[in-house]
Amino acid sequence: MAEKITLAxxxxxxxxxxxxxxxxxxxxGSRSPGVLEDSAVLEAGREKIAFSTDSxxxxxxxxxxxxxxxxxVHGTVNDLAMRGAEPLYISVGMIIEEGFACRDLxxxxxxxxxxxxxxxxxxxxxxxxxVPAGKADRIFINTTGIGLLxxxxxxxxxxGRPGDAVILSGTMADHGATILCQxxxxxxxxxxxxxxxxxxHMVAAMIREAGDAVHVLRDPxxxxxxxxxxxxxxxxxxxxxxxETALPVRQDVRGACDLLGLDPLYLANEGKLLAFVEPGAxxxxxxxxxxxxxxxxxxxxxxxxxxxxxxxxxxxxxxxSRIVDMLHGEPLPRIC
Amino acid sequence: MAEKITLAxxxxxxxxxxxxxxxxxxxxGSRSPGVLEDSAVLEAGREKIAFSTDSxxxxxxxxxxxxxxxxxVHGTVNDLAMRGAEPLYISVGMIIEEGFACRDLxxxxxxxxxxxxxxxxxxxxxxxxxVPAGKADRIFINTTGIGLLxxxxxxxxxxGRPGDAVILSGTMADHGATILCQxxxxxxxxxxxxxxxxxxHMVAAMIREAGDAVHVLRDPxxxxxxxxxxxxxxxxxxxxxxxETALPVRQDVRGACDLLGLDPLYLANEGKLLAFVEPGAxxxxxxxxxxxxxxxxxxxxxxxxxxxxxxxxxxxxxxxSRIVDMLHGEPLPRIC
Numbered sequence: 001m002a003e004k005i006t007l008a009x010x011x012x013x014x015x016x017x018x019x020x021x022x023x024x025x026x027x028x029g030s031r032s033p034g035v036l037e038d039s040a041v042l043e044a045g046r047e048k049i050a051f052s053t054d055s056x057x058x059x060x061x062x063x064x065x066x067x068x069x070x071x072x073v074h075g076t077v078n079d080l081a082m083r084g085a086e087p088l089y090i091s092v093g094m095i096i097e098e099g100f101a102c103r104d105l106x107x108x109x110x111x112x113x114x115x116x117x118x119x120x121x122x123x124x125x126x127x128x129x130x131v132p133a134g135k136a137d138r139i140f141i142n143t144t145g146i147g148l149l150x151x152x153x154x155x156x157x158x159x160g161r162p163g164d165a166v167i168l169s170g171t172m173a174d175h176g177a178t179i180l181c182q183x184x185x186x187x188x189x190x191x192x193x194x195x196x197x198x199x200x201h202m203v204a205a206m207i208r209e210a211g212d213a214v215h216v217l218r219d220p221x222x223x224x225x226x227x228x229x230x231x232x233x234x235x236x237x238x239x240x241x242x243x244e245t246a247l248p249v250r251q252d253v254r255g256a257c258d259l260l261g262l263d264p265l266y267l268a269n270e271g272k273l274l275a276f277v278e279p280g281a282x283x284x285x286x287x288x289x290x291x292x293x294x295x296x297x298x299x300x301x302x303x304x305x306x307x308x309x310x311x312x313x314x315x316x317x318x319x320x321s322r323i324v325d326m327l328h329g330e331p332l333p334r335i336c
Numbered sequence: 337m338a339e340k341i342t343l344a345x346x347x348x349x350x351x352x353x354x355x356x357x358x359x360x361x362x363x364x365g366s367r368s369p370g371v372l373e374d375s376a377v378l379e380a381g382r383e384k385i386a387f388s389t390d391s392x393x394x395x396x397x398x399x400x401x402x403x404x405x406x407x408x409v410h411g412t413v414n415d416l417a418m419r420g421a422e423p424l425y426i427s428v429g430m431i432i433e434e435g436f437a438c439r440d441l442x443x444x445x446x447x448x449x450x451x452x453x454x455x456x457x458x459x460x461x462x463x464x465x466x467v468p469a470g471k472a473d474r475i476f477i478n479t480t481g482i483g484l485l486x487x488x489x490x491x492x493x494x495x496g497r498p499g500d501a502v503i504l505s506g507t508m509a510d511h512g513a514t515i516l517c518q519x520x521x522x523x524x525x526x527x528x529x530x531x532x533x534x535x536x537h538m539v540a541a542m543i544r545e546a547g548d549a550v551h552v553l554r555d556p557x558x559x560x561x562x563x564x565x566x567x568x569x570x571x572x573x574x575x576x577x578x579x580e581t582a583l584p585v586r587q588d589v590r591g592a593c594d595l596l597g598l599d600p601l602y603l604a605n606e607g608k609l610l611a612f613v614e615p616g617a618x619x620x621x622x623x624x625x626x627x628x629x630x631x632x633x634x635x636x637x638x639x640x641x642x643x644x645x646x647x648x649x650x651x652x653x654x655x656x657s658r659i660v661d662m663l664h665g666e667p668l669p670r671i672c
Contacts, residue, residue, distance in 0.1 A: 010466030
């Protein structure tokens with residue numbers, strides 16, 4: 001292990017994985033060895049529940065398309081939904097810097113509530129700590145959620161099979177590009193904004209339509225689609241082939257990424273999901289996704305293959321191929 | 337509401353309550369209006385579960401008797417136990433400052449694990465964020481827990497009845513005095529240390545012995561026994577009479593408090609509980625508590641009365657009486 005914690009340890013990329021595998025999993029153990037899920041599936045008496053935690057340290061705390069409050073609700077709701085669970089309850093733990101404006105806190109609290117209402121979850125527990133000025137950066141929020149598993153539902157990062165279609169629910173990099181432009185003081189051309197949104201209603205519709213033909217669900221947040229696909233390829237022991245021409249990126253987001261020298265494949269999304277779906281059901285699932293909110297631009301971006309397990313291969317626009325590796329460093333600290 | 341957040345808003349005292357009632361409860365709503373519980377009791381399908389969240393920002397992060405890791409586990413385990421639930425699962429969300437020593441992180445992670453093992457809970461979910469140097473103070477930890485409610489168990493801050501005995505499970509102020517001495521660089525005389533400990537096994541023994549004769553359980557953390565008793569008096573709509581001569585305080589802790597000009601009644605405890613128990617069962621419950629770990633010094637410190645609902649009255653050693661008010665300011669920021 002490194003001597004000191006670096007920003008890369010919080011990036012969601014390789015250094016994060018080394019920390020998680022080398023320390024947290026080594027000490028805490030793991031319920032699904034070798035597979036990191038968005039939420040844990042647990043027995044609570046006669047019921048199966050999903051349980052997920054996430055801390056939010058996004059900078060800036062207010063940005064086009066949302067704020068740290070809406071982001072905190074969506075993040076945890078989505079992590080629960082990615083196991084096929086119905087999100088029910090959420091807790092909110094705030095760490096606030098002394099001197100933080102109460103009117104900003106109120107905006108954030110209302111945003112948490114609005115986000116929870118839209119997702120259909122209830123905020124049932126909270127905690128507030130205040131630290132002296134200079135000991136935190138305005139506000140950090142932890143949300144932890146409980147969902148109820150749909151009977152028979154068994155969605156896991158490990159369940160992808162060769163042949164499965166890879167579906168992405170919409171355009172890439174909107175959140176990451178928005179935060180970065182905001183932070184750098186760049187005028188956003190074209191008016192793109194964070195895609196932060198709850199995905200549980202979309203997931204419910206997908207499962208209603210196709211049941212256990214939906215093998216894998218994952219929201220490509222920190223590290224973006226590129227890193228997430230690498231995680232899923234490893235967890236499922238499959239190769240993934242994606243087509244560059246099929247990857248949906250808004251023109252203005254692509255322009256911002258070019259300007260900043262960043263690849264949209266590695267920028268965070270906060271209202272998108274990746275799904276691995278049986279080929280025979282993929283068309284129906286896609287049709288359903290396109291009909292629900294936040295899924296209008298869903299598309300098939302590739303498929304799972306038996307070759308090169310653990311690897312993600314991009315077929316470029318000009319017909320060549322390259323390996324899409326996991327994110328290495330940290331291009332964008334405090335993206336969520 | 338105030339214009340800016342102050343340290344007092346995180347104290348657990350009056351300003352905290354104003355923030356919680358005036359903003360959080362006003363916006364989020366409340367499942368038990370007027371009563372703030374240590375954890376929420378929720379339906380999850382056919383089961384009833386308890387759910388509680390707590391963020392830990394203690395300074396220093398290592399102290400006699402524990403560290404931020406053990407404290408974070410005990411805090412949430414105890415909040416679940418205070419509803420009569422059996423703690424099962426815990427999540428750990430860390431916010432780490434860039435540059436934090438990995439060997440300190442490893443000590444804390446092992447401490448989390450050791451604490452969880454002692455309490456019999458499993459750490460099942462985690463999240464790690466890293467913020468740039470200077471944007472947080474070393475490490476903050478959120479723990480959120482799920483417990484399974486014992487069938488028929490209905491323990492609530494609102495269930496105290498006139499006549500109930502008020503039991504305290506051991507000496508007051510050990511945690512608060514330890515943290516303060518450590519922070520101020522005071523040599524601790526007599527070797528007292530934080531009482532940070534899991535209380536779920538004690539609660540299980542109490543409920544096994546006396547069932548629903550145990551009306552109220554609460555761990556007097558931030559704000560200490562004085563503030564907690566005020567909360568419980570309000571929630572139950574009863575008066576509370578306590579006897580100064582019955583309040584257990586270690587001699588060396590009392591000495592440290594005198595030196596620092598602080599009242600042990602308002603200093604935090606992290607391994608103690610207050611119980612309101614039917615008078616006929618109080619003796620048996622006390623006997624059981626004294627036999628289990630962390631309960632050796634349990635004692636009856638007073639009783640609930642119908643007079644002066646919402647008020648806590650202290651009968652002093654010299655026979656006079658005074659009102660014990662809720663903590664006002666913040667004598668000790670970052671105590672947990």
